[in-house]
Amino acid sequence: MSGHRVRAGYLFVAPFMIVFVAMLVVPLAYAGYLSLFKEQLIGGTTFVGLDNYVRALGDERLLGGVLRVVRFFLVQVPIMLGLGLLFALALDSGMMWLSRFIRLGIFVPYAVPSVVAALMWGYLYGPEFGPIAQLAGALGLPAPNLLGEDFMLGSIANVVTWEFAGYNMIILYAALRAVPPELYEAAAVDGAGAWRTAWSVKVPALRPALLLALIFSVIGSFQLFNEPQLLQRLAPNVIDSAYTPNLYAYSLAFTSQDVNYAAAVSFLLGLIIVVVSYTVQLAVNRNRP
Template sequence: MNHANRGYLFVAPFLLCFAVLFLLPLVYAGYLSLFKEQLVGGVVWAGLENYARAFGDDRLLGGILRVARFFLIQVPVMLALALAAALAIDSGLLRLAKMFRLGVFIPYAVPSVVAALMWGYLYGPAYGPLADLAPFLSAEWMLASLANIVTWEFTGYNMIILYAALRAVPHELYEAAAVDGAGPWRIAWRIKIPALRPALLLCLLFSVIGSFQLFAEPNLLQRLAPNVIDSAYTPNLYAYSLAFTSQDVNYAAAVSFLLGLVIVIASYAVLFVSGRRQKS
């Protein structure tokens, strides 16, 4: 085997897992979305009927708008906290920097299910220690409560990405700026943050995907606030309810495909806006 083909041998396990665990389920879901089940006749060909139904489904559209609002509220706060933590660690002025970095990152190691259960206990009106501060499980506060859980979980993950990008910035730039009289704040604003734009864009793309796939947290908090979180509170929760509660697998597959399309469009919009700003 020549050197050119050895590379394919090394990536073959990944390609196999990618095909079996991602491509084949995706193709099968697309196949299911083109059928529907009837009381008389069983499963029959539906074409794009499930997609037309989804475009007119107010519950699905409401869920998409809700997670879009969640994204606009939660992601800027999370990235700002991650950026501040990364800059604080990289500054070299923070005492016990390793302990601080570990403390911020530890929540990411906690599974989403455990995090939702823990915060659900804190929010609970009957026994939660935070219940006296505000009605966190009410309709007015629920989106902010979910945003708090996700921010607690993923700030450390984004901090690590940003801190790794900061470590790649040549220290000669900092030394030159210091010689010119720039202080730590000016160095951070003029050198470090501009150097982090690619890493921030990566974190933003991950956040787009994660926000529109929100599932575990509302699914668990639904037990505590069933009158606030219904089966269509988020698109992922809606698709899950359609497939496993209503047994409408074909329509659930169409909803999942449309959700994927929304994620692709939102990700492209982020890349397009970012590219326009860099050119300007």
């Protein structure tokens, strides 16, 4: 009987494993293989070992894109997670009217495809016909160039925050619903008010969920692609092909046809994500009381 159960377990897991190997393991292995070669005019495809990785480590355009997404991460992620935490605490307080409707309204932007969101905000940012520029003109104020070099990174951060604040709110709100009621009762017995309960009971209980959301944000920040790729058409002089590492790898592979170097850049980007994610997790766990 146990043998039948074991075989049944393997049969249930088999579809996932097949898709996992076919869609993730095999492409990764093939990309790693490509990154060790170089296409040359004389001699064709040649094995170069780690030369592509050495080249990437000294590539100023790649390093500039990495530093740009680091700045993006340090500014955008705290704001996004802070908003998600604020929304989750407000909904969990039980003092909001129409809480289900409000929760759905906050979450809806996440259901909007990032392509549609970027196009929508690109229209809103438009320096000539966008509503923001028209409102500034109606008030007699100079229209801010939200697609200019000084504002572009902040404009992209605003789009991403609008998209994912609700997603993080759902993660944190679900974690709050799992907090044992005994903790709230103990806080009430000790005379803690709503603010004290939120700070001393709810926020500490959310630490694992916040860590999960933070790691997801690390991955998303370093994989930033759709928003700058679409806004590039509106501001080609501001967003170049190396504005973010993901956009640079895409341009190398599909515009410059340098798939070998693009594979090496992608692998380095994946390594950076792993290192940063592990560092964040280690730092949070060390600070845990």
